[in-house]
Amino acid sequence: MKKILVILSALAIIAACSHKKEEIKDNGKKAILMVHFGTTHDDTRALTIDAVNAKVKEAFPECDVFEAYTSNIVIKKLKERGIEKQTPMEVLEKLHNEGYKTVRVQPTHIIPGKEYKELLSEVEEMKSLFSDLSVGNPLLYSVKDTRAVIDILGLRHKTDSPSHHILLVGHGTDDPANAMYCQADYMFQAKDYSNFHVATIEGFPSIENAFQVLKNSGAKSVTLVPFMFVAGDHAANDISVEWKEAMENLGLKVDVKMEGLGQVPEIQDLFIQHLN
Numbered sequence: 001m002k003k004i005l006v007i008l009s010a011l012a013i014i015a016a017c018s019h020k021k022e023e024i025k026d027n028g029k030k031a032i033l034m035v036h037f038g039t040t041h042d043d044t045r046a047l048t049i050d051a052v053n054a055k056v057k058e059a060f061p062e063c064d065v066f067e068a069y070t071s072n073i074v075i076k077k078l079k080e081r082g083i084e085k086q087t088p089m090e091v092l093e094k095l096h097n098e099g100y101k102t103v104r105v106q107p108t109h110i111i112p113g114k115e116y117k118e119l120l121s122e123v124e125e126m127k128s129l130f131s132d133l134s135v136g137n138p139l140l141y142s143v144k145d146t147r148a149v150i151d152i153l154g155l156r157h158k159t160d161s162p163s164h165h166i167l168l169v170g171h172g173t174d175d176p177a178n179a180m181y182c183q184a185d186y187m188f189q190a191k192d193y194s195n196f197h198v199a200t201i202e203g204f205p206s207i208e209n210a211f212q213v214l215k216n217s218g219a220k221s222v223t224l225v226p227f228m229f230v231a232g233d234h235a236a237n238d239i240s241v242e243w244k245e246a247m248e249n250l251g252l253k254v255d256v257k258m259e260g261l262g263q264v265p266e267i268q269d270l271f272i273q274h275l276n
Helices: 002-025 042-047 049-059 072-080 088-097 114-129 143-156 176-190 207-217 233-248 265-275
Strands: 030-036 064-069 102-107 132-135 164-170 196-200 221-226 253-256
Touching: 030 049, 030 088, 042 049, 049 064, 049 265, 064 088, 088 102, 088 114, 102 114, 102 265, 114 132, 143 176, 143 265, 164 207, 164 233, 176 196, 196 207, 207 233, 221 233, 233 253
Parallel strands: 030 064, 030 102, 102 132, 164 196, 164 221, 221 253
Antiparallel strands: none
8 A cells, every 4th residue: 555655646746747847838938039249330230130130020920039149349348338238148047037938049150160159058058947948050050051141142242244253251260160161162163153252351261362362363353242240340440451452452453342141131031041
């Protein structure tokens, strides 16, 4: 009899725990957390970060949409101007306190580099606070992703002049994920966009590599385009000033298209696909 009572008690505890877990999952509070590196430039923020956030809200009306920045420097500078932005950890803690149990985290990072890996680590720390917490992929994560981006940008910046070239300038990193820039560059050539090239500010291919490629190709003019989500500090300083002047010194006619990837509607749609 005593043995039967012990078994019944154990079953009752299991049933209670199962019921409690089911209640947590079904409380109906769902959120999407859009995670951006961030920018201090108000104009490009409106065209990129704010635009993709609004598009996500429209695509997922059943979810509340929040945002976070991963750059502490950007957060600090904005705070000095009276603009408050939070880190992913801060927003996730807030969502937990407000009773959200299902949260999708979608970064707008370009490659799965250091920023993305740090985000994955932070989310892992917070998983015990939610019944369902997951992270979407950055823009360039698979061959399929890169192919889609190449098709979009190839059509957007297409030129009919064989002597005019397009140079997409990414941030670059010493992380192995920098290879995604090389994949994009190679794929442009493979898809018959022979006058499209990719280079990076802090990785490979470098500006010196870009010089050599343009020289060998017989380019007479080039358009520099940020291969970054926002056209912020790097676009305004490195690309529009240093890179432009250096290429003009080579005898090239140079113009800069100050357009972040986040401004491109089709790129915004790719992030929504990653959310799905």
